[in-house]
Amino acid sequence: MLINRTIILLAAAIFLIFDVYDLASAGGTTTENNSNVDFQQTQPKDSQSPIAEILSINNNSSQIASRCSPAIYGDRVVWEIIRNEGSNNDIYMYNVSTSKETQITTSGKANYPAIYEDKVVWTDYRNENNHIYMYNLSAERETQITTNESIKSGPEIYGDRIIWIDDRNGKQDIYVYNISTTKETQITTNGSASEYGSPAIYGDRIVWQDERDGNSDIYMYNLSTEKETRITINESSQEDPAIYGNRIVWTDYRNSKESSTFYMNSNSDIYMYDLSTSTETQITSNKSNQFRPEIYGDRIVWVDERNSDKSGEFYMNSNSDIYMYDLSTSTEIQITTNELDQDFPFLYSDRIVWMDSRNLSDIYMYNITNSKEIPITTNQSSQISEINVDISMSWNPDSAVPLDNATFAISGPDETYIGNGSDWTKFNASAGDSVPKSSDKSKCNITTQNYNSIIM
Numbered sequence: 101m102l103i104n105r106t107i108i109l110l111a112a113a114i115f116l117i118f119d120v121y122d123l124a125s126a127g128g129t130t131t132e133n134n135s136n137v138d139f140q141q142t143q144p145k146d147s148q149s150p151i152a153e154i155l156s157i158n159n160n161s162s163q164i165a166s167r168c169s170p171a172i173y174g175d176r177v178v179w180e181i182i183r184n185e186g187s188n189n190d191i192y193m194y195n196v197s198t199s200k201e202t203q204i205t206t207s208g209k210a211n212y213p214a215i216y217e218d219k220v221v222w223t224d225y226r227n228e229n230n231h232i233y234m235y236n237l238s239a240e241r242e243t244q245i246t247t248n249e250s251i252k253s254g255p256e257i258y259g260d261r262i263i264w265i266d267d268r269n270g271k272q273d274i275y276v277y278n279i280s281t282t283k284e285t286q287i288t289t290n291g292s293a294s295e296y297g298s299p300a301i302y303g304d305r306i307v308w309q310d311e312r313d314g315n316s317d318i319y320m321y322n323l324s325t326e327k328e329t330r331i332t333i334n335e336s337s338q339e340d341p342a343i344y345g346n347r348i349v350w351t352d353y354r355n356s357k358e359s360s361t362f363y364m365n366s367n368s369d370i371y372m373y374d375l376s377t378s379t380e381t382q383i384t385s386n387k388s389n390q391f392r393p394e395i396y397g398d399r400i401v402w403v404d405e406r407n408s409d410k411s412g413e414f415y416m417n418s419n420s421d422i423y424m425y426d427l428s429t430s431t432e433i434q435i436t437t438n439e440l441d442q443d444f445p446f447l448y449s450d451r452i453v454w455m456d457s458r459n460l461s462d463i464y465m466y467n468i469t470n471s472k473e474i475p476i477t478t479n480q481s482s483q484i485s486e487i488n489v490d491i492s493m494s495w496n497p498d499s500a501v502p503l504d505n506a507t508f509a510i511s512g513p514d515e516t517y518i519g520n521g522s523d524w525t526k527f528n529a530s531a532g533d534s535v536p537k538s539s540d541k542s543k544c545n546i547t548t549q550n551y552n553s554i555i556m
Contacts, residue, residue, distance in 0.1 A: 166461035254298030346375040
């Protein structure tokens with residue numbers, strides 16, 4: 101399910117790189133190790149105790165990566181990895197049973213993956229106009245599905261059918277491609293399919309978010325009967341549909357003062373419609389935002405903001421979590437408890453995957469059967485910690501050394517710096533230099549320079 105909320109999530113993920121860390125506590129000495137830090141700057145926090153605040157910034161933009169839009173089928177998890185502030189996107193896959201990660205695309209322009217059995221589909225911008233592509237994992241073959249020069253979005257796949265939103269007629273409509281027959285069919289003709297949400301497919305049924313009546317409603321099309329059905333009739337907005345069997349779930353704003361999850365006064369809920377009984381059911385009732393639902397069997401998962409900071413007009417201090425509802429037991433369960441954001445859940449059998457911002461942006465998975473959470477990806481390039489920071493008390497330097505109170509030594513693999521946060525002296529460890537001290541280590545007879553920043 102895709103909405104423009106993604107932009108804010110990615111901005112927040114990049115902002116996390118510029119965070120401040122306390123490395124030591126009063127009266128102690130702390131050493132942290134990480135050879136990946138590109139920029140480090142220190143300043144004394146308390147002249148009477150060996151405490152420092154370290155600001156670490158990874159300024160190598162090629163290493164900044166965000167992972168989002170996960171999907172799962174069986175043992176296979178796919179996601180999009182975003183590098184260089186969104187200018188380089190590719191699709192990756194992880195096999196849970198073999199613990200093997202595979203890069204699916206190399207175009208650097210791929211996003212929004214979906215998977216069914218051994219087929220992965222996505223939107224690709226490698227040409228002037230984006231297209232829908234498919235990769236067959238068994239045959240190890242990539243196929244371009246669309247050729248029309250239009251904008252496509254939100255691809256989904258079920259069996260031999262691929263669906264997406266297409267604006268080739270000037271407005272958004274739903275199209276389907278049959279892999280077996282290589283035939284493309286236009287499903288909607290009124291151009292009212294929402295550009296902010298993906299369609300969903302299960303068997304012969306396609307559901308989507310439709311704006312033909314001025315507000316968003318959920319519609320369904322049956323490929324076998326070629327019949328279109330309006331699912332929701334409430335005058336508020338209904339968005340983000342998902343379908344499994346006879347059940348359709350969506351985000352509903354009928355109980356909300358605002359029709360967007362960005363607002364503090366918003367109270368979106370999850371609703372469900374059962375096609376076999378023609379019955380609509382409210383799944384959530386908490387007076388906060390529940391949105392982006394997915395369904396598999398008797399289980400529904402969604403993003404929940406009941407634990408977020410609601411102190412402002414917008415949800416800028418979000419603490420979104422993943423929740424689940426079991427229809428067979430009428431039980432609601434909180435899946436994630438981490439204080440940072442968890443978003444974009446996807447459900448298959450007893451496995452839930454989502455995008456997790458606890459370490460910039462990674463993909464996590466939860467096994468419902470054994471209640472075990474594991475990270476699928478680890479954002480090595482964005483680990484933020486410090487390199488060999490040794491904080492010590494002052495050495496009572498003489499007048500030749502303009503260092504007051506506490507001094508700090510920072511050691512890398514080839515260089516060592518000693519200073520007080522504004523004045524530093526650099527030593528080349530590989531050349532055999534060492535910090536010169538008096539025999540009793542009470543004095544440091546060196547000449548210092550001013551380093552506004554230290555590059556290791």
